[in-house]
Amino acid sequence: MRRLRPRTLRGRLTLGLVVLLTVIFAGVGLATAALLRTFLVDRLDQQLVAAGPHYAESLEHGQAENPLSDTRGQALGTFGARSADGMVTQSGVIARASGNGTSLVKLSAADSRALLALPPDGSAHTVRLSALGAYRLRAVAGDDGDTLVTGLPFEHVEDTVRDLAMTELALFGGAVVVAAVGGGAWVRLALRPLDRVATTAERVSTLSLASGEVALDVRVPDADRHDEVGRVGASLNRMLGHVENALARRQAVERRLRDFAADAGHELRTPLASVRGHAELALRRGADPHHALTRIDAEARRMSRIVDDLLLLARLDAGRPLESVDVDLTLLVLNAVDDAQAADHGDGDAAASDPLHAWRLDLPTDPVVVPGDPHRLAQAVANLVTNARVHTPAGTRVTVGIALRGDSARLTVEDTGPGLAPELAERVFDRFTRGDPTRSRASGSTGLGLAITQAIAEAHGGRVAVASAPGRTVFVLVLPITPRSAAGTAPPASGDGSSGT
Ligand SMILES: Nc1ncnc2c1ncn2[C@@H]1O[C@H](COP(=O)(O)OP(=O)(O)OP(=O)(O)O)[C@@H](O)[C@H]1O
Ligand SMILES: [Mg+2]
Known part of the structure; x- marks a missing residue:
């Protein structure tokens, strides 16, 4: 499952869009199909009630082989059957529009059982007849103790709902494909500034900032945008500015420290050189030791002053608490x-x-x-x-x-x-x-x-x-x-x- 998750933000956004659209379209498709089906079944039931049991009644008066049924005013495909004493006695379907259009229907045992099972209370039921396919059937009690069944073909309903489902599937499928391709392109376009932010961040992360001169002149372009990416870019640029300042300051401190050490050495070297010079002079035969010692004393004092000053600066640098x-x-x-x-x-x-x-x-x-x-x-x-x-x-x-x-x-x-x-x-x-x-x-x-x-x-x-x-x-x-x-x-x-x- 984990493998299927896209690695890029673009992939995840596009996938999210596609999944969302699929869920919405599936919901819309199922709801419209269910609504259409309910509507069509209701209409069929109304037609069934309007037709009444006339056709089934008329079957009773004809003979089984050539029934003189009354097909006037009845829709093509109307099914009629009559049962009495637990047996289907007649059954037919209107196959032609004019004349005596009744065709006999051969019922299987299962068909007969289904017909006999219909409650004679005028309610409509869907039954699949072996010779005719799905029918909406309604049974009522006849005058002489028989049961009259009237039916209208149900396949219209099924066909229409199937057509709608196929059309929706084609349309919605197309829409999802278009959304996946177009949305992917759009997301890529919208995320391009973020790509640039990421590129800048990656470039900065490869710089070695530990020592030496560091030129931190990389900046995120389009940081002046007023969206989230612009804010991220501007923040990154600000942060880079701070880092650059800190690095410059660190470099300055490093340089000052180096100079300080060099200068201190240099400052002490001068009095030390004169101390050595005067000491050598004093050791020579015939030299005036008093003068040399006076100079040595002066230079030694000077060195102590420098050393005291340096120690004081070092103490202050260390930030030790003062009185x-x-x-x-x-x-x-x-x-x-x-x-x-x-x-x-x-x-x-x-x-x-x-x-x-x-x-x-x-x-x-x-x-x-x-x-x-x-x-x-x-x-x-x-x-x-x-x-x-x-x-x-x-x-x-x-x-x-x-x-x-x-x-x-x-x-x-x-x-x-x-x-x-x-x-x-x-x-x-x-x-x-x-x-x-x-x-x-x-x-x-x-x-x-x-x-x-x-x-x-x-x-x-x-x-x-x-x-x-x-x-x-x-x-x-x-x-x-x-x-x-x-x-x-x-x-x-x-x-x-x-x-x-
Ligand atoms: N009031 C001033 N007028 C003119 N120049 C000044 C004045 N104060 C300081 N300076 C200059 O600034 C330099 C640095 O002063 P600073 O007190 O740090 O060192 P210094 O006086 O030379 O030596 P130190 O104070 O360690 O004995 C001096 O060398 C001098 O050139
Ligand atoms: Mg001074």
Whole structure:
């Protein structure tokens, strides 16, 4: 049975159509044949009643061989018989239309038995007579104790019903064949878009998406149709779009990871090379060991800083939970600016009359408190403030502000320096990205500061962004605030770091 089930959807739909039509046609055929038969039998019975027992009565008066029966007004083929005392005494059939048209009928024993068995109550019965075929017979009681049987041929009814059945069979059979061929073609046409969806899905399934560059540019055509197939196609296309995005992102992550490892190696190689160089120098006879050791110490510190930064990034990447206490952001800003000012003075010529940077604060009166890790957040803020000091020339004005926006705090560090080149601004949060690699490496910058700030912001559910143009560069650090922050339950900010212009 299983073998007979078509394997394709098209086959199943066509078969379903054919089976359905066959069932409907069979029902219609049987019902019409039954109705027609009932109608014809009813009419025959009416004719039988209308004819009455006259013909059978008239047989009684004639002789058996040449009955002078009365055939007037009787239909051709009318059968008559008379029985008395359990015997059929006369029987005849009207074989000709004119004159005495009666022919004698030879009845077999079975015929006689069937005739005698008819109840004489005027009801009609179908009986098959051996000489005449099927007849509709009706028996009534005669005047003198005999029984009069009248019959009309039944074969008309059977022939007509058979004709109808044959006609219907031919018509319905033809219709089913046409439906099978036409329906099959139509279903094939209607399912063609689905075929294309299936082809696309098969093509995608053969692509190896595990690694390397993947061009996932296959798409289902006619996904703009407004039917089910269109919806499936559109969904598949959307899904392919998502997969393509995910693959592109995965590739980018893979590339970044590779670059990161290479960059980290490269960054550590430079100080290591100078450590080795200075060590060799120190070992030479006559060299100044003090100078070499000072350089080695400086390079070792630099390496520890890089390693610490890398470890911190790795920890943040791993998504380990951070400490979460109430952190007063205002206080962090005050401390960071304070430190920057001190560093400014340390860098500069103490005798110079004008300050190196002009520092300004733009803070709300109430402390702004965010949930988080105080050390990490301090580091994030310090990185932004330090950048504004280190990467801008003397005389630059730096404004550090905090504003509450909805349920987040926005910390901005704005400077009037030359800003970042657009291509640098795009990837300034990537690891080891520096404005001028050679010069800034010499000045001790690693290009990890903003990457760390971004990782810290994201670990706190926040983000960091930059907008830069010559004369105005703004770094924004957005952090979600605690509901309590506005209530001022945090320890009050000490005002020692505040600064005038
Ligand atoms: N306020 C700014 N104005 C101009 N350029 C900036 C500013 N802030 C950052 N940059 C540029 O972005 C680069 C990346 O900054 P980032 O803090 O990530 O690294 P870095 O400061 O060079 O090194 P590190 O912070 O690790 O010591 C800097 O090298 C600098 O060129
Ligand atoms: Mg920096």
